[in-house]
Amino acid sequence: MAKAKIKFVCQECGFESLKWMGKCPGCHTWNRMVEEVERPARAGIPSGLSANDSKAESIDAIDISQEPRVLTGSSETDRVLGGGIVGGSLVLVGGDPGIGxxxxxxxxxxxxxxxxxxVLYVSGEESAQQIKIRADRLNILTPNLLILSETDLTxxxxxxxxxxxxxxxxxxxxTIFHPAVGTTPGSVGQVRECTGHLLRIAKTSGIATFIVGHVTKEGAIAGPRMLxxxxxxxxxxxxxRHHTYRILRSVKNRFGSTNEIGIFEMREEGLVEVGNPSEMFLSERSQGxxxxxxxxxVEGTRPVLVEIQALVxxxxxxxxxxxANGIDHNRVSMIMAVLxxxxxxxxxxxxxxINxxxxxxxxEPAVDLGVALAIASSFKDTGMGPNDVFIGEVGLAGEIRGVSRIEQRVKEAQKLGFTRCIIPSKNLRGWTPPAGIxxxxxxxxxQAFQIVFRG
Structure with missing residues (x-):
């Protein structure tokens, strides 16, 4: 009978070594090598994702009519998922502690x-009674929601x-562990093994699965990058945590766009969708x-009007x-060099x-013109038109380059009551601006400076 082997695994990147090292050669972090027991593989454990007797078939013959998307009931969540939940999909949700x-x-x-x-809701962090207390606060009462407080994957x-x-x-x-893996819950081996089992269950049985992942202090999801x-x-x-608004952002999606965001507001009764994020972002703006x-x-398919503030x-x-808060620091430095x-x-x-x-x-670079004018306005201590919206990419030669989806951006500005929109000249061709703007x-x-500060 084969003996179990000892190995040391980095908890940040998953690098494996036969001996302990203070500094991981893979990610160069210190004191993250943890001892794990590698047991020989047991016979009979399935290693693939497909059912037995599977065979290759032509892509033209694959039937997807039985895989419709299921709407969650939240338009913001459906938007981020690409139009609903796909059967048999495995979705990872990450975020800071206490964010919701x-x-x-x-x-x-x-x-x-x-x-x-x-729906089966499995919690490894709370008891069934604690989840019930939170469900009562959120006014959740339905017999089809089953609660299980368990950490053993078997x-x-x-x-x-x-x-x-x-x-x-x-x-x-x-918090989930598999008894066959001789390490503590949350280790690289446990996270990899448990996720692999859940992936096999999702693909073979068609159960759409959501898993919550903790994040590190840098904001990345804890565990191996392979997750x-x-x-x-x-x-x-x-x-x-001290503001009520929350943003659900997709950074990977095999079934939809990765640029979509969903806006929610955290209230006492739970998360409430924000139907018009532009109005929310501009609600406390000091005009002029x-x-x-x-x-x-443009975030995915949705145009969003946002205020940019500069203090020079x-x-x-x-x-x-x-x-710079909310925008790339290097982009701001480049715009200031152009100015x-x-x-x-x-x-x-x-x-x-810059905030x-x-x-x-x-x-996206379409906000460059607004950033440049906000910096210049603060430097000159001169306000701009309260009803102006700025769209355009700034080049190193000072030129204003065209952007995509200009019609949607201008219509959103017109809908919110803005009367003038400064855009690249290239984007004037091929469409008719809406009335009222x-x-x-x-x-x-x-030219933008002459219009905004002298016009």
Missing amino acids: KSTLLLQTSSQLAVKGLK RIEAQIAAVKPDFLIIDSIQ EHMVDAVLYFEGE APGSAVVAS SPTAFGNPRRH EKRMGLYVGAQDAF VVGGVRLD EVVGVDSIQ
Whole structure:
């Protein structure tokens, strides 16, 4: 009979070694090598994802009519998932502690159960009584929602076979363990093995499964990076604990776009959808204040109007400070260099603080023009038009480049009552602006300055 072997595994990247090392050669972190027992594989344990007697077939002959998406009852969640839940999919949900991951999944479970679908909610962190207390607060009462407080994966599999649920929730994967793996729950080996078992169950039985993953202090999902490769979709639930708004963001989705976001508001009765995020982001805007600009960004298929604030002041230190919240720091530095070189604004000796209001993160270059004008407005201490929206990418030569989906951005601005939209001249061709809003095209940042500060 083969003997069990001892190995040391890094808890950050999964690097394996026969001896302990203080510094992991894989990810170069310190004191993350943990001793694990590697037992020989047992016969009879399935290693694949497909059922027995499977055979290759032509892609033209594969029938997908029996795999419709199931709507969760939340339009924001369905948007992020790509139009609903795909049967047999495995979805990983991550987020900071206390941000509302369990509340989101409990409400989603309730909405599915109300439709007559059977949902098994497995919690390794709370007892059934604790979940019941939270469910009463959220006004969740449905017999199709089954609660199981268990951490042993073999017992969970037995309950899945007995209950035969349509959907499965695991909260969280770091608390689940398999007895055949001789390590503690949450270790790299346990997370990898348990996720593999859940993936096999989801694919062979068609049960859509959601698993909650803890995050590290850097904000990444704890455990091996392979965990994110195994699942079909990775969702991050973001937000500030001292603010009520939460953002559900898709960073991987095999069945939809990875640029979609869902906006929720945390209230006493649970998470409530925000149907018009643009209005929410602009609700407390100080109109005409220096350093404030409104930009039109596109998140997935949804146009969103967001306020960008800039504060520029002379530095009191040798090196000026550059702080960007919600936008790429390097992008801000590039825009400030363009302003100094092309517009003669000596912002190199100024401290600059850029903030995207509402906690949303903007990654597309279409917001460059708004960032540049907000910085210039703060530097000049001059306010801009309170009803102006800015769209455009700023190039290194000071030119304003065209962006995509200009019609959707302008219509969103017109719907919210803005009267003028500054866009690239290239985007004026091929469409007719809606009534009630003036659309002005610019070719360079010099033209934008003349219109905004002198027009």
